[in-house]
Amino acid sequence: MTPLPANFFDDAIRIYPRQHYAHGQWHQEPAEVVIEEPLTLFINGREFVTMVVTPTNIQELIVGFLAAEGFITNAEEIRVFQYHPDDKQVWIRVPHLKEEQLNQFGKRYLSGCCGRGRPGFYFADDADVEPLHLPTRPYHLDVHRINHLFLELTQYTHQQHSGGLHAAGLADSEHMIAVRFDAGRHNALDKLYGYTLLHQITRDNKVIVFSGRLSAEVIIKTGRMGVPLIISNAAPTTMGLELADALGITVIGFVRNDEMSIYTHEERLSTITTL
Structure with a gap:
């Protein structure tokens, strides 16, 4: 992972004073708060x-x-x-x-x-969201690679201390290409989409690694981007999964430690064996 520049979050946070309670005592301290x-x-x-x-x-x-x-x-x-x-x-x-x-x-x-x-x-x-009809060729991602991609995103997010920023990362099967942050999870996705358009990056063989809930809005944005696979540590919604199923998007949620759940289009991934 490439460390972010020291001033990367300067435009995203402000320092506010707060009274913090810990170990039975109150004390005043500066705290990072996300700009919205x-x-x-x-x-x-x-x-x-x-x-x-x-x-x-x-x-x-x-x-x-x-x-x-x-x-x-x-x-x-x-x-x-x-x-x-x-x-x-x-x-x-x-x-x-x-x-x-x-x-x-x-x-x-x-x-x-x-x-x-x-x-x-x-x-x-x-209304113009149509099924993506993306090929379901194996991505050659096993559980260890999926965990590694999310760990890589987590390493980026740990470099900011406000606790209020959602993160969206674009990855191929080997490494993270770009990560974008925002207080709104949909804004983080839009920034990532804009990055790919401005840099003319193909998306039909990429993966989105995401830190937010997999709602219908998130799945629609993923479909509009043409990315066939999204990974998150959070939960999906019913409408999100219905859309993902119809649009041909593989949804993986609850990626935590050595656990994950694949909800749609599991055939896109390799090395899945159900007991």
Whole structure:
């Protein structure tokens, strides 16, 4: 693992005083607290959305967010990008986007789940999520390699002491390629997605290593990224697993010490034997 630069988390935390109780005594001490602040995105001169984010890797965040929401497919579609940290604003220009596309953002409707007839309550901008039909070739990841990937992510997260940042890592079968952090787990994924687009990294043979719950939103973002496998130390949700099953995503949860649970598409992994 490559150690993070000493100032890596400077834009993600502030130092707050706190009264801390331990071993029967109170004492005052400085503590790292995650920064969470609004960020307003303007698209083509129009105020589009205000997100609550940790203000790091902002360009990656916006690129990944727009790709995850289906507005762009590559970073070059954003012709102008201006970040004004003092005003907590980002101004971008995406010439091909139409007003009606922007108006659909955030609208909900009732529909079947990925063509399987199961009803679900989804955002309108998730309607274009189609099954990935990714090949189910073995990944040659056994339990030891999976544990090692999560241990590698944990080593990154232990370098920050606030306890309030979610982490999302992109890995191949050998090593971690990039790790991104945010107070919001979905923002961490968007930053990672933006990183891959800005650096033109292929994703259909990669793994996401994640520190948060595997909800429907997380699985949809994983599907939009085209990554066929996600590993987490946390739990999945029922809707998350239904989507993962339909989209062809392998979900591995509760990766802790020498334990893990594979919920969907176990055929993608090698060396699985059920007793």
